[in-house]
Amino acid sequence: MKAKKTNLQKVITPKKGDSDTTLEIKRYIGALTEEYQGRTSAVAEQYQGLCGKIDEVKETLDEVKDILSEHSRILNEHDRKLDMHTEMIGNIMEDISVIKSDLKIKVDYSEFASLAKRVSLIETKIRR
16 A cells, blocks of 8 residues: 655655756755754753743742741741730739839838837837
8 A cells, every 4th residue: 555645745755857956955845844843843852841840840839838838827826926925024014013112112121120129119118
């Protein structure tokens, strides 16, 4: 069974009676076709390589997105804890302020001992 020739093969295949110029043109077109097909296959290979690299970048980007989401969750938790600690520190500062004012009103032990001696002296004078 005879295989059908494509249009390009019909143009490239020399026929009896073709002139030398026509044969040269057909050879030149054949060479150009081969070079074009070679370059096209090279571009296709580069395209496949780039597609693979893009897929790798997408996977990496997805991993980074997951890490970023986890870090955002952690930061929100730390923010909540920081708010709680700030409130606790405010309460402690108020308590310390109250304690300071209470301590200013109270007498220290040495003054109390001195006052106790004076009161006991006055009481002994009064009893006589």
